[in-house]
Amino acid sequence: MDRQEKRAFVAFLAEVFASTSIVIVTENKGLTVADVTELRRRIRATGSTYKVAKNRLVSRALEGTQFDGIAPLLKGPTALSWGADPAAMAKVLVEFAKTNENLVVLGGALGSQTLDASGVKALAELPSLDELRAKLVGMLNTPATRIAGAVQAPAGQLARVFGAYSKSEAA
Template identity: 35%
Template sequence: MSLNRSEKEAVISEVTGLATKAQTLVIAEYRGITVADMTKLRTIARSNGVSLSVLKNTLARRAVAGSGFEVVSDQMTGPLIYSFSEDAVAAARVVADFAKTNDKLVIRAGAYGG
C-alpha cells in the first residue's frame, strides 16, 4: 500500500522524534523471519523500552538526516527493522540476543549517539 504525501510526512516526523530522543539505533535485515518470530521480537523489544519499526528506507534516511544517526544512511537498503532506544544498550542487546537464536535476523549497522 502506497502512502500519500501527508502520511509520509507523518512517518518522517514520528521517526525524527524517535531519533532525537534515542541514544542508540540498530538496523537489522529481517528477510525470511516468520510472522510469529517477528511478533516475539516486537514483544521483547517493547518490554525493554525499544521502539522497533519496519520503515521505508527512503523515509528513514530523510528522518535521520542531520541527526547523529545519519552515519548509517548508506546501510539503509533492503528489508530492514529499525530499533531505537533511549537506553544506551537496550536496542543492541535486544536485537543481538534475538539474532543469536534466529539466524535469519542479520544485524547490518548500529550507531550510538552519532
C-alpha cells in the same frame, strides 16, 4: 501510504532521532509474523521500539541528525530499533539473531558514533543499566555492612567474655 502519511511518518522518525541516544539497524529478510511479534515483545520489555520502515523515508528523516552515519546500512528489507537502554536493546537483538538466522544485525549508531555489527555485539556484552545500578548500590552498601560488623564485633566479644566470667563465678 499517501503523501501526507509519508510526511507524518518522516516527521515522527525525525522526532525519534532527535530524542533517542541509540538506533540499531537490522535486516529482517524472511522473518515470519510470529518471529517479528516475538522480537517486538522482547524489545518492548526493555522499553525500546522495533519498527520496519521504508528506507527512503528513513533516509529523509536521518538528514541533519546525529544518526546520519547509518544511512549506508539502509539497503534491502531493514528495520530500526531505538530505546533508552542501549545495552539491553542490543542484547535482545543479538540473542534473537543467534537463534533466528533470518534476523541480521547490520550496525547502528550510539549518539554520533557509528557502530558496525561487531560494535553492536560488543555493546550487547555490556551489563544493562539495571545491572549497573544494582552493582553500584551493592558497592555503596558493602562499606556500611562492614562498618556495622566491625562495630558489633567488640560488643559480641565482650558478651562472650562476660558469659565466660559468669560461668566461672557460678562454679
